[in-house]
Amino acid sequence: MKWLxxxxxxxxxxxxxxxxxxVILVKSLFAFVDWAFLEAIWRADANACRAAKGACWGLITExxxxxxxxTYPYEQHWRPAAASVLLIALWTFSAFRAFWKWWLTLxxxxxxxxxxxxxxxxxxxxxxxxxxxxxxxxxxxxxxxFGVAFAFxxxxxxxxxxxxxxxIIRALCVGYIELIRGVPLISVLFMASVMxxxxxxxxxxxDKMVRAQxxxxxxxxxxLAEVVRGGLQSIPRGQYDAAHAxxxxxxxxxxxxxxxxxxxxxxxxxxxxxxxxLKDTSLVLIIGLFDLLSTVKIxxxxxxxxGFGIEAYVFASLVYFVFCFAMSRYSRSFExx
Amino acid sequence: MANLEERRIASGxxxxxxxxxxxxxxxxxxxxxxxxxxxxxxxxxxxxxxxVAAIGIVLATILGTVIGLCRLSKNFLLRTVxxxxxxxxxxxxxxxxxxxxxxxxxxxxxxxxxxxxxLPGVFLSNRGIFFPSFSSVPELQGFNFAGGFAISPEFAxxxxxxxxYTAAFIAEIVRAGILAVxxxxxxxAHALGLTRAxxxxxxxxxxxxxxxxxxxxxxxxxxxxxxSLAVAIGYPDLVSIANTTMNQTGQAIEGIAVIMAVYLTxxxxxxGFMNWYNAHVAFK
Numbered sequence: 121m122k123w124l125x126x127x128x129x130x131x132x133x134x135x136x137x138x139x140x141x142x143v144i145l146v147k148s149l150f151a152f153v154d155w156a157f158l159e160a161i162w163r164a165d166a167n168a169c170r171a172a173k174g175a176c177w178g179l180i181t182e183x184x185x186x187x188x189x190x191t192y193p194y195e196q197h198w199r200p201a202a203a204s205v206l207l208i209a210l211w212t213f214s215a216f217r218a219f220w221k222w223w224l225t226l227x228x229x230x231x232x233x234x235x236x237x238x239x240x241x242x243x244x245x246x247x248x249x250x251x252x253x254x255x256x257x258x259x260x261x262x263x264x265x266f267g268v269a270f271a272f273x274x275x276x277x278x279x280x281x282x283x284x285x286x287x288i289i290r291a292l293c294v295g296y297i298e299l300i301r302g303v304p305l306i307s308v309l310f311m312a313s314v315m316x317x318x319x320x321x322x323x324x325x326x327d328k329m330v331r332a333q334x335x336x337x338x339x340x341x342x343x344l345a346e347v348v349r350g351g352l353q354s355i356p357r358g359q360y361d362a363a364h365a366x367x368x369x370x371x372x373x374x375x376x377x378x379x380x381x382x383x384x385x386x387x388x389x390x391x392x393x394x395x396x397x398l399k400d401t402s403l404v405l406i407i408g409l410f411d412l413l414s415t416v417k418i419x420x421x422x423x424x425x426x427g428f429g430i431e432a433y434v435f436a437s438l439v440y441f442v443f444c445f446a447m448s449r450y451s452r453s454f455e456x457x
Numbered sequence: 458m459a460n461l462e463e464r465r466i467a468s469g470x471x472x473x474x475x476x477x478x479x480x481x482x483x484x485x486x487x488x489x490x491x492x493x494x495x496x497x498x499x500x501x502x503x504x505x506x507x508x509v510a511a512i513g514i515v516l517a518t519i520l521g522t523v524i525g526l527c528r529l530s531k532n533f534l535l536r537t538v539x540x541x542x543x544x545x546x547x548x549x550x551x552x553x554x555x556x557x558x559x560x561x562x563x564x565x566x567x568x569x570x571x572x573x574x575x576l577p578g579v580f581l582s583n584r585g586i587f588f589p590s591f592s593s594v595p596e597l598q599g600f601n602f603a604g605g606f607a608i609s610p611e612f613a614x615x616x617x618x619x620x621x622y623t624a625a626f627i628a629e630i631v632r633a634g635i636l637a638v639x640x641x642x643x644x645x646a647h648a649l650g651l652t653r654a655x656x657x658x659x660x661x662x663x664x665x666x667x668x669x670x671x672x673x674x675x676x677x678x679x680x681x682x683x684x685s686l687a688v689a690i691g692y693p694d695l696v697s698i699a700n701t702t703m704n705q706t707g708q709a710i711e712g713i714a715v716i717m718a719v720y721l722t723x724x725x726x727x728x729g730f731m732n733w734y735n736a737h738v739a740f741k
Contacts, residue, residue, distance in 0.1 A: 127531070127532070127533035134530075134531065134532050137532060137534075137535065138532055138533075138534050138535075141534045141535065141538065142534065145534070145538070299717075299721070301724075302678075302720060302721045302724040302725070303682070303716070303717045303720045303721060303724075304682040304683070304685040304696070304716075304720060305682075306685045306686065306688065306696055307685070307696065307713060307716045307717055307720065310696075310700070310703075310709070310712075310713055310716070311713050314703060314709040314713070315709045315710055315713055318709065318710065395548070399548075399549070399550035399551070400550070402550040402552045402553060403552060403686070405552065405689065406686075406688060406689055413550065413552060413553055413556075417556065427564050428564075429556065429557075429559070429560025429563075429564050430557065430560045430561060430564060430565060432560075433553055433556050433557040433560055434557070436553050436556075437549040437553050437554070437557065440548065440549050440550055440553060441545065441548045441549050444547075444548035444549070445544065445548045448544075448547070448548060
């Protein structure tokens with residue numbers, strides 16, 4: 121009772137607010153439960169859906185394989201499923217501080233090789249699947265993983281370049297970072313998908329997925345560079361001086377003393393950038409790749425399931441939310457250390 | 458260059474003066490027809506981008522500040538509800554949210570003949586939102602409304618998505634800004650006999666603003682850049698029109714150069730203005 125009085129009804133203004141909020145919340149909660157569960161249709165039956173008042177989860181029941189795996193050959197769906205599980209396991213494994221050792225790179229290397237083998241196939245009796253047919257959840261996860269994997273080394277170089285004493289290198293790095301951060305991701309994606317082929321010698325083609333990946337790497341590198349720069353700036357001056365005093369040359373100084381400290385500090389903002397990156401991969405839909413959001417959208421174009429957009433996008437939000445929320449919790453756990 | 462010649466793609470900005478030949482769904486300020494030039498079409502796109510960004514910034518700031526203050530409220534429910542809102546919105550891609558709002562408007566709202574009318578003269582339907590203007594009142598004609606002031610479903614969905622999404626980020630900035638003000642300031646204000654509202658308005662907010670302004674700037678920039686997602690739901694913003702232009706003329710390099718130049722100019726002007734404002738509120 122005391123808790124109720126203190127937190128809900130401390131004064132009459134606050135009390136009225138609370139009462140009003142409780143009424144609104146309870147009402148919308150009932151309406152939501154009605155819509156999402158009680159009146160909802162779970163069977164894959166479009167006609168029953170149209171007759172019902174509630175949500176039509178039948179769309180998801182019917183299309184979940186397509187949404188999760190895209191146009192990957194139907195009988196081979198276990199391969200992207202296994203690859204997704206493996207990739208998520210790799211990320212979870214890397215989240216533990218105890219495993220932040222040099223061999224983690226090896227684990228990732230073998231993990232990604234295994235994922236590549238599963239997805240492409242062509243060995244151990246698995247038929248070959250070209251990457252135009254990859255889609256759904258695994259594409260979203262792969263685009264973000266490789267986005268951060270390639271952008272990260274690049275961003276370290278950019279951040280070091282931005283703090284370099286050499287004016288030309290500094291100007292180039294600042295120019296690149298500010299240019300990319302000043303324009304929307306969609307323009308970088310257009311650049312990679314439309315403009316890049318014009319610059320290749322005739323006969324050479326890069327497929328659409330690699331082009332999108334390239335754009336994501338370029339974009340992520342600029343944002344990550346600012347994160348790394350923040351880490352570099354947080355290192356006390358004394359560390360730089362001490363490294364100098366040991367007479368270490370620049371690269372060894374950076375590699376052995378500065379970077380290990382700077383990167384540890386940058387983990388929470390790095391995870392936040394990773395969240396933004398995962399969300400941003402949904403934009404590849406605009407240049408015609410079949411990522412998770414894209415497969416959800418395509419499921420709706422079938423005439424029978426036309427008009428159930430709300431349910432489809434609620435489902436898509438939930439999938440993205442699970443991944444992003446887990447990462448944001450993780451990033452926040454560092455604050456309490 | 459050899460590639461361009463081989464594919465018979467022209468280069469240079471000469472195409473800007475040619476006839477565009479496509480219609481644009483809506484134009485806020487300028488009169489535009491299919492016979493106008495590409496330059497004019499892109500200009501219409503720019504005004505559409507600026508319009509949605511400007512209104513979006515105002516709405517997101519108001520909504521974000523209110524939610525940020527609720528997050529710090531002593532009221533448990535207010536605190537929890539605003540916290541849940543922030544967590545959910547921030548962890549779902551904006552594009553999903555835009556599609557969601559677009560689906561809510563086009564599928565959730567009734568057709569024009571059965572439009573909801575919450576206020577006399579105001580109609581909500583899957584064809585958009587209609588308000589009475591000074592000169593005329595919206596009236597049902599055939600399958601749609603005519604007259605009055607209309608907001609298209611695309612504009613409404615984009616604005617709704619951008620404002621609610623950015624508001625969640627602004628709320629966190631406002632909260633952090635207020636928490637950054639020293640506790641002693643609040644106690645001192647209390648000791649002077651100021652009420653809670655007076656203390657917030659006269660003592661806390663002016664100091665919090667110094668912390669709030671820089672991250673707020675980057676949110677305004679994000680909102681403006683995110684308005685380019687309009688292309689996915691069919692609102693004719695700059696990127697959407699530049700995309701059509703690129704498809705018609707094949708001049709991708711010039712088209713992307715236009716997009717990048719415009720966004721860089723907008724980014725630099727907003728950050729320039731905010732730097733000036735920041736210097737204005739900073740410690741002297």
